[in-house]
Amino acid sequence: MILVYAESNEGALGKSAFEVVTFGHKVAQLLGKQCIALVLGNAADAGILGSYGAQRVMQLSDASLDTFDGRVHAQVIHEVAEQLGADVVIMPHGPKGHATAGRVAVRLNAGCLTGINAIPTLEGEHLVAEKDVFSGKAIHRVAVTGEKKVLTIMGNTVKPERSGTAVDVESVGVTPIASTLEVIDRQKQTSDRAPLPEAELVVSAGRGMKGPENWGIIEELADALGATTACSRPVADTGWRPHHEHVGQTGVAIRPNLYIAAGISGAIQHLAGVSASKCIVVINKDPEAPFFKAADYGVCADLFEVVPKLTAALQNRS
């Protein structure tokens, strides 16, 4: 049986929940097993996960689970996995997964592979999965040989697919242990754009912008697309933009459908976090900028002229 940990945040299932359930469903088909989704904490209509391929949806809406503590979540996931006899546990590769997957793996004495970015295959009796390594310079193919397996999945690895119908939500017979964490403050990102790791369209800018006062044209381009904004590391380091926008090897790693980079040179450490994007557009006035080698479409010109033109063309698109 494949147990999928579907993340809920502030009372709602996130995009990652639909992605991991779709992914879990495909792994279940590959192995000829059942796929069961598990939701911890509040989320109004968890049964909808049935239509993404979960044969059963289990939920523990204990209010104590809304304060995220990986120790508590791991205990519940582990007990549910034992009760149901899970062979594979699947989670999203994000802050919650990072605090939970390793714990579940220790508890189940499982083989644990994190950051997978393709549907695994069966080679002989082994489940083989792959992930990007060495800053996107190579792909690592790994057989997860343990009897039990814990896998975490990169965002945007699969598109959520409907393959069934909603199911009734079953409750979980596990009492969570008490958390030792207390949340004293929460700061939401003050924008209505999608969080960067989940965004499908991203507009990013670098030092070529000259200063934070010039970012209006980037915001306007992002608005025209419904995209999320990002930036290069020096831009975040000098405080031109908030840290959570920093993408690359030491920032957020993203794989959106479209990544537009304006005034970014394309250093290897920057590419490490963005080169898995499906389509890359580079706007740079230097024809030798390394980023052009990683781009699908390039515009060699002054960004201060090109970006407003691109925004206008998008606003007028059919």
Place this chain on the structure above:
Amino acid sequence: MKILVCISKTPETTSKIKFSEDATELMEDGLQYILNPYDEWYALVRAVELKEEFEGSVTVINVGPASNDTVIRKALAIGADDAVRINVEPASAMSVANHISDYATGKDYDLILLGKESIDYNGSVMGAMLSEFLNLPFIAHASGLTKGGDAWEIERGITGGTERVRVNGTVVVSAAKGMAEQRIPNMRGIMMAKRKPLEVIEAENKASSLETVGYAYPAEKTAVKMIDPNNMEELVRLLQEEAKVI
């Protein structure tokens, strides 16, 4: 205050990555190694700052072969007091966590710090494993860490924002950007590092449930299509009709 910092090495980011002919092993020749940036810039520097504020000691620990001593000395030059190396080629994050937990058990650390992820394999998984072995709370992706009385106050990244949490007693924390500023070791630090103790502990490898099938290079990008800067309508059309991303 007694602090343990887990450190790892990673190929220098601009190094060329090459594999053996059967594509199952990374070729070591010509590879330059550095301290993993998250471990060095954030975890270690914050540990040294806390020691400067509260007194105590900072021990760095690495699971790996003797060739790792160079990066371990760098950590000592930045300000760790002593170092421990578990002398075994780590088979997986699970075995690293297992070894470090064996070492740390019973040593009464107030804080165990590690990096958010290693930038070569990007596992982001060792900290949770170590915390489970040690039965300690774990805060991942911390961008701030301060001590007030008996409690740690930690700022952590969550989906779509940040959160401040309070926790009492010993805690394991993985450090992300924002926790500290990179420090460049000075000459005095480098000289002193040579005399600081580096204990080597022999160990047997622990079983691993992961086996490398092989490495591959990503498919070559097709050549970039250059667009006339005066024709952004054409770029929009290509994004709609050719790339089909908008």
